[in-house]
Amino acid sequence: MDKTIRDNILEVKNLAVSFQTFFGEVEAVRDISFELKRGSTLAIVGESGCGKSVTANSIIQLLPKPPALYKNGEIVFNGANLLEKTEKEMVDIRGNNISMVFQDPMTSLNPTMKVGNQISEGLKKKKHLSDKEAKKLAIDMLELVSVPQPEGRVNQYPHEFSGGMRQRVMIAIAMASNPELLIADEPTTALDVTVQAQILDLMKKLNRENGTSIILITHDLGVVADMAEDVIVMYAGQILEKGRVEDIFKNPKHPYTKKLLGAVPNLNMDKSESLHSIPGTPPDLYKPPEGCSFFDRCDSAMVVCEKNVPDFLDHSETHCSRCWLNHPSCSLGGVVNE
Template sequence: MAERLLEVEDLVVSFRTYAGKVHAVRGVSFAVDAGETLAIVGESGSGKSVTVQAVMRLLTTPPAVIERGRIRYGGRDLLALSEREMQDVRGREIGMIFQDPMTSLNPTMTVGRQIAEGVIRHQKLSRSAALEEAVRLLGEVGIPNPEVRIKQYPHQFSGGMRQRAMIAMAIANRPKIVIADEPTTALDVTIQAQILELLVELQRTHGMAIILITHDLGVVAKMAHRVAVMYAGQILEAGSVDDLFYRPRHPYTWGLLNSIPRIDAGERKPLVSIPGSPPNLIDPPKGCPFAPRCPYAMEICVRRMPEETPVPPSGVPLSEAGAPETVGRTAADARSSGDADASHRPTAVRKTGRSAAGAGHTVRCWLMHPMAPKVEPPIAAGRESRV
């Protein structure tokens, strides 16, 4: 059994703004094991980057506030560490590849010096030895003529080369976990493929775990072992990459998969999109955040967020038919008629006691309730074409 490296439990992060309190991350839990890749996927604004920045303690406070939760690594709660102790974790234990290397790299320092700084800090090497290590690292990530490149500045690198330099900085001290926050954003398709192949090769060589933040399901299919689907600051579904592509159970996951363009769809078939917009997280909904956009939403979906529920094995139906009226009514009915008597509500789905994305296939959806109407998931684009 793989070693458990990181556990995030019930993480809650908010931002104080002039418009009000933004509930950016709302009770997120997940775990990462040695050598695996966990992908956290979702549309822009779902809380993916805020979650991993909270793990690294990189959020500016204020306006950010980590209200609740535990982030356990190596038997310690990272939220309880002093800033000095946390500096020993960043880079040495957990590395990070930022979304935009042009704004992450210091334009006034050579690339070699920026890599060497982290090596000197954590490995206590001399400056000359650290620069030699920087040359080796640039060569390892595929940058030609590294002896020349270490003396150059970020603006002298192409976009792909800057991202390779960021990867070199992230792996310089052999961390056990590397967080890759949208590592292929703003790169062309060819360079994206090269960067992903590099990450896979480095993971194979060094045995590190990767937390991959992305909205690109093609990247997920290529790299991930497990996937957590985030929406409006919450994880709605989590499981293996095969679970999410071949046996998705949340309507939001269905929508994401159906929005993937199909090369064999024909010229006249329009692209599929999810109607509506994400909720305002200054005033987040009490129930499922996806309910206003969900074609399968019921009255209970608007009122109450379901607990994390294990998905039954393949071949077992989502739920049984014959739901009572209260469970089967739509969200539109609920909004027009108001709340019904609490005695007619189905009991809450039992809590599994497992961290989301930590083990098995789990989902937070009232369609999993035994009294919910039977719903067959639509055929999702990409499930047949995944490689």
């Protein structure tokens, strides 16, 4: 077996995903590439609409075709390109090998089914479990995710659980088959900070004890600092910077990454100091910009940035970004967005 396949459980290569709409084609994900090491946690961060969730859903092919169009690329999981799999093959992979936790459990859980049945439903069919075995599995999974009194809770409905407990049920469903890869799409959205910390601790426990690889989709950089080993910064359907978590937080290279970090509240801020924000809005992906996608919002934008897309520049073995400011062969021209 190739060493790369052993080290990387997932490799996304030059992925491009668009959506056909009444107004035209929306280029939601534009030529992105990244790897996920086996047993590690990768965070994908960026503003709403930057392509994070489209990337996640593309991996397990939950995007309906049409309107979704896979224009280019490969999604290699354990050495096999998922984009070449049939729907029947993907049904076997979802839940068994790759599971996903969605950000809103109330729209993901069936309100008419007891949570125990929802946890065991898929495995009951695939592994031909008896009712007794299925119920025991559901109880064990609720216990694994620290739901109190699982023997009684297994017979309750989603509306009888709090928001944090419903998210634990979602994680229990995702982990029931002991998948190799868990994709968590903003799993702590709308949860209070105490429950958020409990959910993150649970995910770290699953990663540590089960060796589960995790892709964490989030816009919360505090969560990233606590959870991830590697980070991808996305903007307008592209990756602008990627590296180890210490690379991104201690030595950010792209102006967008710096602005994201600057917008994080600081406990040491003076009371009179206002929170930083990023002026402007992301570009329209019906007609993506010719050059750097962050050009219109960048304080350091130069003439070269408007019409020319920068290549990735390596800052170390683990850290790279795409910005003309860092490019040694760049003709600086002049700053245009002062």
